[in-house]
Amino acid sequence: MSRPAHHPAVATLTRNPLKSSLYSQEPYFRESLCDLEHLLGESTPTTVLRHGLVVVKPDGHALGATSTVLDFYARHGFTPVDARPVTFTRSVWRSLWVYQMTQASIDRLLVNDLVMDGEGIALLLRDTTDAPLPAAVRLSELKGPARMEKQSEDCLRRAVGQPNRIFSLVHSADEPADLVRELGILFGQGERRAMATAMGSGTLSESGIQLLETVRRYDERPRRIFDQDASRKQVIAAISQRLAERELPTASREALVSAIDDLESGRVLRASAFFAALLDAAVTADSWDLAVAVSDVIEDDVPGVSKVIDNFGAAAWEQG
Known part of the structure; x- marks a missing residue:
């Protein structure tokens, strides 16, 4: 029996038709959505829309950026409902951005292998405001783009002191569909189910509280400097x-x-x-x-080549 071209739940989670088609067939998205629907039932779409995923990548973790990320998003009405360490490997980061790295030069891929290697911190955040946009979309807009010349002065990446495009320090799922997919890439079934439960309860676990306390102490004396x-x-x-x-x-x-x-x-x-x-x-x-x-002396992208999936941003949701 052939699978339908579009998963019935995808339309509520993205405004990008191409993403809807690709994710409907992708194992990461389908597996993660199955876990969410099993635990959240009919409330899955509305619950996912209220949450977003922000990951402090290994470079950001080494530079002590997590506390700034938490404080920045708290000022904009977000509260953590889950926090856990996440291990980045060559396969993990390439899976996360497989639809975007079609644009990247071989040199950027190789340097990213060095930058995106080690422990990061994953933050599942709930939007406590009445904003009309999905939480993931708001988080992505507030984060700002990786290209520094396109960043606003008050975006997260300026707040954490992003040194250049390669060392971008933080990542956030662009849309609710990306939140679902990235949970499937970064975590196994047990952790995904625990995070789904956290979405439903809205309560940060004791282990999550302890992790964030430990990270805040760590951030006072970061392991690395960018020089x-x-x-x-x-x-x-x-x-x-x-x-x-x-x-x-x-x-x-x-x-x-x-x-x-x-x-x-x-x-x-x-x-x-x-x-x-x-x-x-x-x-x-x-x-x-x-x-x-x-990191500042390589060609980042292949001239004339585009990403398979680009981020349409808040405008796509505001315009429907």
């Missing part, structure tokens, strides 16, 4: 140390000398070739320093 000059020097030092070793083949030695020149010059760098040279020469460089050092 491009310092990171560049660390990477150059790691390369120089390898160059000092005699057994290095001539081709690898030349590639590393060229890599140092690229880093010191600040010109556009081909990360794919640069990283390959480091791998071939067995250079041991800290992944954070490496990502920070090259």
Whole structure:
């Protein structure tokens, strides 16, 4: 028996027809929606519309951004109903943005693999206001775009001090449909069901309260800093140390000398070739320093290529 082109629940959760079609067939969305409907029943669409998912990515967590995120959204009428750690891997982040990374250059994909590696914090937030927009849409609008030149002065990404496009620190599900889908990607059935229960009750669990208290203490002394000059020097030092070793083949030695020149010059760098040279020469460089050092000197996107799915924003919901 063939599956219908559009899942009957999708129309209430997105204003993007293409997203409606793609998500209706996607395992992550269908599996997550099944859990929500099992626990929330007929109230699933209205409950989902009142909630949104914000994720402090590994770079934001390392820089201590979670407290600022919570305080920023609290000022706009949002309260957490669930909070839990989430582990990012190469497969996880690529699944989250598979429809957007069609635009990304190979260099951005490789640098993102370094940035999006480790622990983040997932925040399930309820909108306590009477705003007509879905919570996910409001959260996304308040967050602001990743491109810094398009950000307003009062958006979340300015509040957390986003250093550049690659280190964007935070993510939020753009629409209610994305909230459902991303729960399916980031969490297993047990955690999804617990989060659905939290949506229904509106109460942050004791473990959630303890996690946020721990994170706030952690944020007072973040694990990392974003300092491009310092990171560049660390990477150059790691390369120089390898160059000092005699057994290095001539081709690898030349590639590393060229890599140092690229880093010191600040010109556009081909990360794919640069990283390959480091791998071939067995250079041991800290992944954070490496990502920070090259994050402003790579080509982000493939010219003329678009995302499969773009965010239509609040206007699509306001106009119906």
